[in-house]
Amino acid sequence: MFGMITKALLQGPRTRLYPHVPAHKYAHTRGQVCIDITNCIYCGLCSKNCISDAIVIEKAEQKWQIDRLRCIACSGCVESCPKDCLFLVPEYHAPVEGACVDVVIGPAPEPAV
Numbered sequence: 826m827f828g829m830i831t832k833a834l835l836q837g838p839r840t841r842l843y844p845h846v847p848a849h850k851y852a853h854t855r856g857q858v859c860i861d862i863t864n865c866i867y868c869g870l871c872s873k874n875c876i877s878d879a880i881v882i883e884k885a886e887q888k889w890q891i892d893r894l895r896c897i898a899c900s901g902c903v904e905s906c907p908k909d910c911l912f913l914v915p916e917y918h919a920p921v922e923g924a925c926v927d928v929v930i931g932p933a934p935e936p937a938v
């Protein structure tokens with residue numbers, strides 16, 4: 826026990842004071858899901874295939890939203906999107922208190938002529 830304590834004291838903490846100390850990124854770090862909504866057709870496949878129920882689509886409002894605290898970065902939505910709108914970036918979302926829902930609104934539809 827004494828040996829373990831001494832070793833821990835000499836080696837320092839195993840954790841980082843994130844976000845004050847940036848997180849280390851590995852080659853395959855899955856940070857968070859992002860969307861390029863310009864090609865989104867609001868088909869809802871990303872939402873249907875999300876095992877965490879993290880994505881909500883509101884087609885009438887052209888709204889795509891993700892609950893960051895539900896998402897486990899499994900990439901299921903990315904792989905299921907037929908329009909390649911979704912992608913993972915290696916940056917983690919900043920820590921938050923309470924709910925963390927990001928809402929992305931698509932461009933207004935072209936006016937009918």
Ligand code: SF4
Pocket residue numbers: 860864865866867868869870871872882889905906907908909910911
């Ligand atoms: S699967 Fe892709 S195209 Fe369909 S709603 Fe999701 S992001 Fe949009």
Ligand code: SF4
Pocket residue numbers: 858874875876877878879880891895896897898899900901902903
């Ligand atoms: S990465 Fe996985 S958990 Fe996160 S929104 Fe996509 S399907 Fe859901």
